[in-house]
Amino acid sequence: CRDRFKNTIEQINSSLGKVFPLLFEGGSARLGLDNPSEILESGVEFFVELPGKRIRTLNLLSGGEKALSALALIFAIFLIKPSPFCLLDEVDASLDDANIGRFSQLIRQIARKSQVILVTHNQNIMATADTLYGVTMEEKGISKLISVSLVQA
Amino acid sequence: CRDRFKNTIEQINSSLGKVFPLLFEGGSARLGLDNPSEILESGVEFFVELPGKRIRTLNLLSGGEKALSALALIFAIFLIKPSPFCLLDEVDASLDDANIGRFSQLIRQIARKSQVILVTHNQNIMATADTLYGVTMEEKGISKLISVSLVQA
Amino acid sequence: MRLKRLTISGFKSFPKRTSITFSHGVSAIVGPNGSGKSNIVDAIRWVLGEQNPRLLRARSMDDLIYHGHNGKAPGSAWVRLVLDNHEGMAPPELASIPEIEVERILFRNGDAKFRINRKNCRLKAIRYLFLDTGAGARAYSIIDQGQVGHFVGMLPRERREIVEEAA
């Protein structure tokens, strides 16, 4: 059990090594034990390095940087243990255009192994989806599904 | 003091009557006392009605509806006691295109009495601003101000 | 255990029977503010066994049943989810069945019902179904609106649970 836990952390870290540079141009992230001598009790810390910055606490990260670091961790776990599906509700809300582009590319990669379902208002992300599902309230207060196709602006 | 407090609530409610329909097509919102017999101790509740919906608790509102209701309350207070400036950091992140439009219109109205400073990634909101201030990190980790003009896409 | 089809009726803002068939690859759910997109995410979390109403943005399970502006309300809220199991990820007794159907019903009087492949079962059986796949109600594979930053701010103990789920 101890070895399995340590082994999983190492696997996630090697997977972070692949995923993190795809979302951030450079930099790195890894998981570590906050109490390495007690593996079965220890909590897990998350360390992030960004090019040219010294991150003393994750709280100093910006809104977009926090979202992107979290997505890097989630997708790194996905790559070693592909869950059958992944459901993301407006995780792109704080990202700028450049990061939206990188996020979309990574989604395409994850979608090779897992089913990805996203809720989004962002046109660029809609454009990279294979299928769009529209939800509307033609009658006030009552949700209805409609078929949607992206109109080329 | 009691009268002043009660009076302020009434003023905010009449101002909500003007602002709320500008952000939502119809519906209403008002403040109420959770313990009306003890005005000096009582907390303040916020009630929202949306066309065709029965809002039993504010938690059932969607992400965008919560943001819009909060903005309606903030601007309603602004209209009765215009604070010298208003600083909004990415309050538009969860809004859809239609609500972005209504929000921009309201900002223009508020800006007649107060100075409005917004942080945003949304092109439509940038387009309605009088002045744009760019922040960038040419040198990694070091913020720098640059002048920005909106390129007509 | 890919999602194939979700059917909702009487749950949150879906009073009428509504069905979505999901495809392979990347699907995007789009629509105006307040139209019901996050309610679909809640429906999936609920049918996978979520028992805490707060994680479904409700005060009590009663809030999950559709209640209309005019006070109209159906007798129950029910959600059915059909999952693709041709890779045999389900536990041994179900491994050979190509599709698994999970259903959850809540009646206005508070009674609840759970079913797997149309046979009544207990909530535990649904949770057991998704054990170790990373796809249960609380797993890292569902990120709620506004919660993505939470992954960075969570306590080391909470992060340990995520790693254990992936182990």
Place this chain on the structure above:
Amino acid sequence: MRLKRLTISGFKSFPKRTSITFSHGVSAIVGPNGSGKSNIVDAIRWVLGEQNPRLLRARSMDDLIYHGHNGKAPGSAWVRLVLDNHEGMAPPELASIPEIEVERILFRNGDAKFRINRKNCRLKAIRYLFLDTGAGARAYSIIDQGQVGHFVGMLPRERREIVEEAA
């Protein structure tokens, strides 16, 4: 009390002296993720007297001083804010002055300094300046990133404080 000019030096991601002159009407601050936009909002909250580092996304006030990748760090963080007072909103003793300049300095050794119009003062004097204008550090006129929904979810007691500030 419109904001006229903000000057930052050694605060968060601004090691070099940087100045913004704000105009009338609507101003928009734009730029990539992590470039320093919310740090500008923090600088304004700080110079207006915010004493809780958590509300500035920091663990302690020390985190507010620029610390570079190579360990380089200036001797202090300082922010100066010039406000337009031609409407005379400031308290009586300052009412006749057309511009008010507020300044806050934090030295690496933890010493702090406050100034109004270049004269040293205590933090209380800065807070007194903005009393009843709705523009203080904790007022309803500054909404932090990700916090807009909080206005709807706050406790009745907290909402009362907002109404009292407006009264």
